Amino acid sequence: MTRPIRIVLMALAMFVAANVIFAALDLTPQIARLSAYNAVFPGRERLPFGNDISQSCNLIVNNLDAMFASHEIAAGAKPANEYRVVLIGDSSVWGVLLKPEETLAAQLNALGMNKTGKKVRAFNLGYPDFSLAKDLLVLNRALAYQPDLVIWLVTLNSLPAGRQMDHALAQANAAELKPLLPAFPITPTAQTFLDKTIVGQRRNLADLARLQLCGPFWAATHQDQLIRANYERWSVDLEADDHFGAFQPPALGDSALAFGVLDAGAKLAQSKGATLLIVNEPMAQSSGKNSDIRYNAFYPRWAYDQYREQMTASAKKFGWTYLDLWNVIPFNEFTNSPVHLAPAGSRMLAERLGEEIRNGK
Numbered sequence: 400m401t402r403p404i405r406i407v408l409m410a411l412a413m414f415v416a417a418n419v420i421f422a423a424l425d426l427t428p429q430i431a432r433l434s435a436y437n438a439v440f441p442g443r444e445r446l447p448f449g450n451d452i453s454q455s456c457n458l459i460v461n462n463l464d465a466m467f468a469s470h471e472i473a474a475g476a477k478p479a480n481e482y483r484v485v486l487i488g489d490s491s492v493w494g495v496l497l498k499p500e501e502t503l504a505a506q507l508n509a510l511g512m513n514k515t516g517k518k519v520r521a522f523n524l525g526y527p528d529f530s531l532a533k534d535l536l537v538l539n540r541a542l543a544y545q546p547d548l549v550i551w552l553v554t555l556n557s558l559p560a561g562r563q564m565d566h567a568l569a570q571a572n573a574a575e576l577k578p579l580l581p582a583f584p585i586t587p588t589a590q591t592f593l594d595k596t597i598v599g600q601r602r603n604l605a606d607l608a609r610l611q612l613c614g615p616f617w618a619a620t621h622q623d624q625l626i627r628a629n630y631e632r633w634s635v636d637l638e639a640d641d642h643f644g645a646f647q648p649p650a651l652g653d654s655a656l657a658f659g660v661l662d663a664g665a666k667l668a669q670s671k672g673a674t675l676l677i678v679n680e681p682m683a684q685s686s687g688k689n690s691d692i693r694y695n696a697f698y699p700r701w702a703y704d705q706y707r708e709q710m711t712a713s714a715k716k717f718g719w720t721y722l723d724l725w726n727v728i729p730f731n732e733f734t735n736s737p738v739h740l741a742p743a744g745s746r747m748l749a750e751r752l753g754e755e756i757r758n759g760k
Contacts, residue, residue: 422595431464431607434473440614442471444499445623446526446537447610454625456616460606461571467540469610472522477545482517484756485524485541487534488552491680491738492525494745496626501742503552506749507756514547514756522546529556530566531660535579538664542671548759549673550752551664552680554738555698555706558656559644580663630735634696635687643702651705658713665719676755679710679723681740681748683733695737720759727751 436442446466449457460466467473477483486492486504494502500509504523512519522544524537534551541549563569564585569576574587593599617623641648646655661677668675684694693699707723714721732744740748 418596418598421597422592422599425595427462427595427600427603428464430604431462432468434465434468435611435614436469436617437471437474440618442474443469443617443623444471444505445493445502445523446470447613447623448493448527449624451625452609452613455623456613457623458606458609458613459567460610461568462603462607463536463540463568463572463575465607465610470522470524472524472541472544480517482514482519482548483544483546484519484521484548484550485544485546486521486550486552487537487541488525488680489529489534489554489557489738490525490527490736491554491740492523492552493527494523494525495527495624495736495739496630496734497740497742497745498626499621499623501745503740503745503749503752506746507753510749510753512753512756519756525552526568528566529554530563530569531557531657531664532563532569532576532580532583533566535660535664535667536568536572536576538667539575539579542668542673546673548756549668549675550678551661551675552678553661554680554682555643555656555703556738558658558706559646560655560657561645563657563660579667580660582659583657633683633733633735633737633739635685635690635730637685637687637689637693637696639689639692641692641699641701643699646702648699648701651702651709656706656709658709658717661713661719662717665717674759675720676759677714677719677721678752679707679721679725680738681724681726681728681744683728683730683737684726685730697737722755724748724751 447457447460447469449455452458484507492503499505502523504521507521524541526533526537538549573585577585577587665675682695694703707725728740728744728747732741733739734741
């Protein structure tokens with residue numbers, strides 16, 4: 400056997416051995432928890448999310464270990480003088496078209512509030528897009544960081560029962576989600592031994608590496624999304640369409656919305672000693688064409704009105720602390736979506752939630 404062939408065979412044997420060891424030890428979760436954020440680089444103020452890494456040095460990871468390890472909430476132990484508030488929800492909470500310092504969490508921190516003699520510190524754990532199941536996963540991880548208060552902002556788009564598992568984060572973490580929702584039809588995809596190898600995990604490992612490589616950019620610029628000044632604003636003139644997704648009038652139906660996911664979150668928070676406040680988040684209301692049929696491009700009036708009625712009834716039934724803020728922000732304080740707030744709108748909402756934090760038990 401010639402020397403080149405021996406070298407090739409040896410390299411192949413080492414490659415196979417490395418993959419077998421990697422899979423046998425299931426090293427991907429351990430690697431995901433290793434992060435230069437909060438050590439070499441400051442922790443991110445939002446969970447990583449981005450569709451174009453070249454524009455903002457941000458990307459979608461779908462690995463909860465890596466997501467939380469990169470976030471500022473993982474920087475260290477909770478200070479004794481801190482009243483910790485965690486915000487979860489959709490892209491409106493994450494802050495699409497908002498700089499990190501303009502998000503709801505940052506605006507709450509700017510109020511300089513105190514609660515029970517402690518300084519209020521809010522953390523932004525919102526994550527695009529709409530799904531209560533996705534939010535429940537984030538809540539489950541967030542509770543490890545000892546929040547005193549969790550504010551869960553929701554909207555009708557988050558609740559349709561048939562859409563809960565459409566979110567990529569829910570699909571990627573279905574095995575973790577299933578015990579949180581034992582009555583919900585969740586079928587995790589079983590990982591084979593090959594799936595756990597370096598070859599099987601190559602996409603995940605590449606994403607984890609890219610996230611770390613974004614650290615210097617984040618530290619230098621404090622920028623995690625590209626904000627264009629010429630974005631398309633939400634539509635004031637609406638289609639004469641009274642459908643809400645697959646639903647049509649006159650009724651959503653008793654089982655159309657996943658209130659059980661909210662209740663699972665309420666019980667989970669209570670089990671960890673955290674107070675949960677569920678908030679129906681503000682939305683823009685059109686006064687343009689066909690506004691008698693629809694509030695906005697998202698919601699026909701009949702569906703949204705029924706949703707609000709069902710939310711109120713469910714809060715009473717399950718004993719949730721619930722706040723309906725659907726109409727507290729002027730329509731001109733929304734940007735490219737009926738739920739995405741402009742900086743001033745974000746400040747208004749922070750001030751309203753600040754009242755709840757100060758006065759709540």
